[in-house]
Amino acid sequence: MTPTVNPSLSLNLVADLRDLFQFPFMVHALEAATIVAVLASVVGWYVVLRRQAFAGHTLSVMAFPGAAGAALAGWPAALGYYVACAAAALAMAGTGPAVGRHKSVASAVIATVQITGLAAGFLFLSLNHQILVGLETLLFGTFLGVSSSQVLVLLAIAAGVLAVTALIARPLHFCTLDPEVARARGVPVRALDVCFLLILAFAVAATSQITGALLTFALLVAPPAAAQLITGRTLAGLVVSVAIALVVAWLGLAAAYFSIYPAGFYVTTFALAAYVLAWTARAARGRLAARRRTRLPSAGVLESG
Amino acid sequence: MTETATSEPVGAQSERCTAAVRISGASVRLGGRIIFADVDLTVDSGQFVAILGPNGAGKSTLMRAILGLAPLAAGSVQVLGDTPAGARSRVGYLPQQRSLDRAAGVRGVDLVRLGLDGTRWGLPLPPLGKARRRSERNRIAEVIELVGASAYAGRAIGELSGGEQQRLLIAQALVRRPELLILDEPLDSLDLPNQAAVAALVRGVTSRERVAVLLVAHDVNPLLPHLDRVVYLAGGRALTGPVDEVITAPRLSALYGAPIEVLRTSDGRLVVVGLPEAPHHHGDRHEPQP
Ligand SMILES: Nc1ncnc2c1ncn2[C@@H]1O[C@H](COP(=O)(O)OP(=O)(O)O)[C@@H](O)[C@H]1O
Ligand SMILES: [Mg+2]
16 A cells, blocks of 8 residues: 555645545554554653563564464464563563562563564474565554554554553552562552563554564653653653654654655654653753752852852 | 650550550571571550661561561561551551662652552542642641651652652651651661761651651661660570660670670760671571572
8 A cells, every 4th residue: 555646745734734644544554653652652651660671672572473473373463463472471470570689680581581482483484484474564564554443453452551551550650669668568569560561562562563573662662761851750751751752653654654765764763863852951951950059059158258 | 755655555546555566486487597586576656666786687577577578487476456468558668778770760759659659559530639639748748848858859869869868768658657667777878967867857756646666777876865675686586675774795695695795985875895797607597698
């Protein structure tokens, strides 16, 4: 499905938007990107806070065994994604706490799960006589090939995952920031670790269907990381994270529509730009604050002297 | 200065007159090794008790047993007339090891708030929760004022000094108005003036609200003006009683199985001399790490 006309960017924003929405494939792409951006940036906010980007990366890699296994079993590829990600999440959860005392062990466990997943994918591929259609889609996503039923499935999954996240939000936040005290207060820290890995698994599987396995982090990690550079407040951070992800996803799709380069490239580039901007803003703010601090004491000396 | 610490019932609150902590014959075994055995301890409501002893003596483990985090191999622990798990919401806790690196960007006031609502499931519903949220905000502001942290509670945790962080964490432990406060080496990373200030702060707050305090410390001196009792833990056993009865040469010598002297300086400070350097090399205890 490629646009039949060659779209070109005019300086008339209204005309450009009308142009953008005239094809159903573009509308579906925007719908899917919107759903995935919200889901990824909310879940990703906790990923960044919990320092679980490595677990997130491992889950995104599971798209490969997922797709290869699905092809072998005759399932839809998406189902393979979800099953492989959930299985990897449980494997990581079953072998030790993701946060806390045994952090160094945890990263070795995650690496082992990652490599096992890749090996399984390779096995499935050779059992299936090396046939894996849509390798590029697997790696870089299918922004422009989303059907309306796929949008509905994404919507259902995002709604479910976000509902569960909202339900556990505060205890999850508590045991993320302060696991010892949370445990002492009776928060089921271990169960929440497992629950969050499953949430992450579904978020990654859903995101990687749109962005591809390799570009998941453009929505899952970059926007929340930028948000956490800007603010340490929970609600504000989540709002900023979602806003960045939406802008990045929409701009990325629009830019791809009006140019010859792929959407994944734009989405990733804009996500990186958002992060660099946030980092620069924070550095500038820090320097201003430092200058104010050094100025104040000398003023005090002058006054008292 | 110890009026509030005596056990005569004051007000209707203390009608039930249950001890804050009642431990009898408690033993804890971790990794196949007995950490301590046959410990008895009773802490009355409103009492201020220090837990002393060398590194690795099991002080933190004893606190974790009271919180229901370390399983007992023998004996029993009762907290506020309930099981440790049942009393959880009425106990404030400041653990010894705390990695706050994930909280570095979080504001102090938000960390205090977690003590209040961190265990609640779901999200607060805006129309229903309005009055409650206002009263919670007031309580948080009040407890932050109480520990003297109002000036910096709005700043990120990572930007604060150790003493400032410690005050906010004490506020977090106090925010639910606990009946028992367990502080594991809260003075550890503080300079001397801050040690005295935090000790006085804890005493002031808790005697006003009749909160029992168990405070783990290395040095008894900053606490001397405030203490009702001490627990001295060494070699897997515990001595309990008033400071003047426990921190004496004969009793500490018996506890350690080595000659120990206790000196009192002219300003009333206690100096314990002759402590074995590494206590777990002694007796029949083994090294924990291979
Ligand atoms: N989970 C554990 N498994 C095995 N041994 C432990 C564990 N936790 C603590 N220990 C050991 O128990 C002993 C007492 O530790 P702790 O209670 O932290 O002492 P303290 O607080 O008095 O310094 C130490 O020797 C420590 O190595
Ligand atoms: Mg300790």
